[in-house]
Amino acid sequence: MKFKGKVVITLKPGVFDPQGLTIKNALHTLAYREVEEVKTGKYFEIGIESADLETAGKRLSEMCDQLLANPVIEKYHFEIEPVLC
Amino acid sequence: MKFGVVIFPGSNCDYDCYHILAEVLGQKTVMLWHENRDLQECDCIVLPGGFSYGDYLRTGAIARFSPVMESIRHHAAQGGLVIGICNGFQILVESQLLDGALLPNNVAHFICRYVHLRVENTQTPFTQLFHLGEVIRIPIAHNQGNYYAPESVLQNLRSQKQIVFRYCHPNGDVNQDSNPNGSLDAIAGIVSPGKNILGMMPHPERSSEALLGSEDGKRIFLSLIQWWEENQREKY
Numbered sequence: 001m002k003f004k005g006k007v008v009i010t011l012k013p014g015v016f017d018p019q020g021l022t023i024k025n026a027l028h029t030l031a032y033r034e035v036e037e038v039k040t041g042k043y044f045e046i047g048i049e050s051a052d053l054e055t056a057g058k059r060l061s062e063m064c065d066q067l068l069a070n071p072v073i074e075k076y077h078f079e080i081e082p083v084l085c
Numbered sequence: 086m087k088f089g090v091v092i093f094p095g096s097n098c099d100y101d102c103y104h105i106l107a108e109v110l111g112q113k114t115v116m117l118w119h120e121n122r123d124l125q126e127c128d129c130i131v132l133p134g135g136f137s138y139g140d141y142l143r144t145g146a147i148a149r150f151s152p153v154m155e156s157i158r159h160h161a162a163q164g165g166l167v168i169g170i171c172n173g174f175q176i177l178v179e180s181q182l183l184d185g186a187l188l189p190n191n192v193a194h195f196i197c198r199y200v201h202l203r204v205e206n207t208q209t210p211f212t213q214l215f216h217l218g219e220v221i222r223i224p225i226a227h228n229q230g231n232y233y234a235p236e237s238v239l240q241n242l243r244s245q246k247q248i249v250f251r252y253c254h255p256n257g258d259v260n261q262d263s264n265p266n267g268s269l270d271a272i273a274g275i276v277s278p279g280k281n282i283l284g285m286m287p288h289p290e291r292s293s294e295a296l297l298g299s300e301d302g303k304r305i306f307l308s309l310i311q312w313w314e315e316n317q318r319e320k321y
Contacts (some may be wrong), residue, residue: 015233018193038231070143072186
């Protein structure tokens, strides 16, 4: 079966995000004064061929731990769903 | 003593390191292609600066999976010497051979200039020719040199004397103004618990000739060579 995982990686709380800060300042320059915080992150879509949803999810979780996220500074969450042909 | 300089796709300080080690210091030096597992019996492995794998995903994150890194991990576990400079430091933290992570500079841009560093530990193979607290001048050139580690790890680095270089003022004072990139504890370089692996953001290979404005970087390599010679004598 084919599955699609959608992974979002964000910085852990307390880890400084200079890109987010710069974007927030740019939004303020555009007069979006209501913006209080901007946090950047990464997004991945991963196509997986797997026997079942549980296995695909377990494998995707391992991929996040081993490569997609750096556990020292980042956390992740994902959604995974079957791809209906 | 034999040095091996690793070339990853995107390394760009590899031949600067070669030049200093082979031509300025007269050491036997070979280039090690990242796909080759053979370390050719090198005594010290140099991970040079640059943009390995285009900095894709995170700086140093992909280089970690190069075949040569497996051999380097083994070399380091046996107490072998490793020095990671700039992108090399980023690769070492991604490989978990050193603690922490390197975030984008807090100033949100690339910095390329000389900085002053205070030598915080002279009991390492890399720093034994310096005086404790000595201020040296070595350039940095990076976008992501902002050292980060959780507080518990920082405490451990301090208590185990693993912090070897801190960004400082010319008079040796360390404070917010002397910190170019936001590094926690003004950390510019650390060693492994066994003191055989050094990671540093500043470029000693760019400050090893008087013509380039500073020879302070050369003393790191000279320390290494002297340490190795002393250790070889003890062995035989």
